[in-house]
Amino acid sequence: MRTVTYGAACSADGFIAGVDGSYHWIRSTPEAQAIMAEYWQRIDTLIMGRKTWDIAKGYSGGGSMSGIHSYVFSRTLETIDQDGVTLVKDDAAEFVRELKRGPGKDICVFGGGDFARALFAADLIDEVGFNMQPILLGSGIPLFRDAGRRIDLALTECRPTGKGCVYMLYNVRHRASPRRAASDSRARTKRGRSAF
Amino acid sequence: MRTVTYGAACSADGFIAGVDGSYHWIRSTPEAQAIMAEYWQRIDTLIMGRKTWDIAKGYSGGGSMSGIHSYVFSRTLETIDQDGVTLVKDDAAEFVRELKRGPGKDICVFGGGDFARALFAADLIDEVGFNMQPILLGSGIPLFRDAGRRIDLALTECRPTGKGCVYMLYNVRHRASPRRAASDSRARTKRGRSAF
Numbered sequence: 001m002r003t004v005t006y007g008a009a010c011s012a013d014g015f016i017a018g019v020d021g022s023y024h025w026i027r028s029t030p031e032a033q034a035i036m037a038e039y040w041q042r043i044d045t046l047i048m049g050r051k052t053w054d055i056a057k058g059y060s061g062g063g064s065m066s067g068i069h070s071y072v073f074s075r076t077l078e079t080i081d082q083d084g085v086t087l088v089k090d091d092a093a094e095f096v097r098e099l100k101r102g103p104g105k106d107i108c109v110f111g112g113g114d115f116a117r118a119l120f121a122a123d124l125i126d127e128v129g130f131n132m133q134p135i136l137l138g139s140g141i142p143l144f145r146d147a148g149r150r151i152d153l154a155l156t157e158c159r160p161t162g163k164g165c166v167y168m169l170y171n172v173r174h175r176a177s178p179r180r181a182a183s184d185s186r187a188r189t190k191r192g193r194s195a196f
Numbered sequence: 197m198r199t200v201t202y203g204a205a206c207s208a209d210g211f212i213a214g215v216d217g218s219y220h221w222i223r224s225t226p227e228a229q230a231i232m233a234e235y236w237q238r239i240d241t242l243i244m245g246r247k248t249w250d251i252a253k254g255y256s257g258g259g260s261m262s263g264i265h266s267y268v269f270s271r272t273l274e275t276i277d278q279d280g281v282t283l284v285k286d287d288a289a290e291f292v293r294e295l296k297r298g299p300g301k302d303i304c305v306f307g308g309g310d311f312a313r314a315l316f317a318a319d320l321i322d323e324v325g326f327n328m329q330p331i332l333l334g335s336g337i338p339l340f341r342d343a344g345r346r347i348d349l350a351l352t353e354c355r356p357t358g359k360g361c362v363y364m365l366y367n368v369r370h371r372a373s374p375r376r377a378a379s380d381s382r383a384r385t386k387r388g389r390s391a392f
Binding site: 012149160 | 208209210221316324328330331332333334335338339340341342343344345346347348349350351354356360361362364366
């Protein structure tokens with residue numbers, strides 16, 4: 001099963017951008033860049049909602065990146081004419097569930113919390129990572145929105161990444177089902193159990 | 197100058213309690229207990245708003261603890277008849293500013309984010325610490341509320357505290373003023389600069 005990861009740089013009060021979308025307060029460090037470079041080797045798929053697509057299409061030649069396929073989930077967009085990008089108008093949860101079962105490398109949930117909330121609610125996110133910045137924004141776009149239920153996590157990694165930032169990585173403890181429990185067990189074995 | 201600290205155990209999405217006030221999801225570990233025991237040696241004063249007092253008065257013989265004096269800030273309460281507890285009906289920011297200048301050990305902001313927000317807004321909080329629990333609550337009582345401005349922090353400590361929890365301690369970078377800048381400099385020298 002492909003692992004679906006959600007994460008971002010965030011403020012210490014949990015925002016990924018200011019109310020104006022600003023993110024110039026995010027600190028770039030060699031340690032954080034190394035974590036991201038290693039992570040990009042693990043994935044070949046980005047999934048995102050329409051709002052993130054609206055921002056992403058302005059970058060990287062319209063959102064396409066070598067070796068990465070993007071899926072944009074929207075009921076309102078008519079078409080996306082872009083190599084390496086597929087518009088999905090079907091139910092996101094069902095589509096992502098099938099995507100996870102298929103072949104390929106891991107999957108990254110790209111962007112803000114609205115699309116991620118739907119995936120959390122459907123218990124489709126396996127891993128959560130964030131690089132906490134030493135700032136309280138007070139308001140902005142939250143990393144996490146209410147998924148309607150409590151979600152248990154298991155810390156797998158925690159380390160300073162320079163300039164006062166801290167990187168934390170968690171496995172999501174899925175709601176119990178025989179198949180998911182077996183999948184979790186394999187994932188833990190593959191990457192090692194938490195030392196925390 | 198006495199240091200004013202604000203902090204709590206919180207979920208990974210920044211809540212200190214559920215919407216129903218529940219906190220049974222907070223994990224107790226020897227490491228977290230040791231941090232708290234060491235911290236309590238540093239302080240002799242608790243400051244809190246009326247909502248926290250309503251909860252605290254039910255514990256510890258009505259909120260009084262040996263060697264600790266509590267100040268409860270409320271414009272609506274008429275009186276508090278309790279040894280070791282003083283009701284303050286004056287402006288909280290001005291009172292706390294004077295309290296910091298006076299003699300004594302350090303000061304702990306006790307409880308939720310409403311009272312802390314006013315102190316953050318007045319730039320009276322010097323230190324922020326939280327023990328992040330491996331859970332997403334989705335909703336509840338937030339650790340941080342919007343203080344109306346961005347607040348820069350400096351990470352001074354970060355370490356796992358067992359059972360998937362991570363403790364982080366930050367100094368607040370105060371808005372520049374000659375006296376505050378000098379005070380910050382002394383505080384850094386006393387406790388050592390961040391290694392992060």
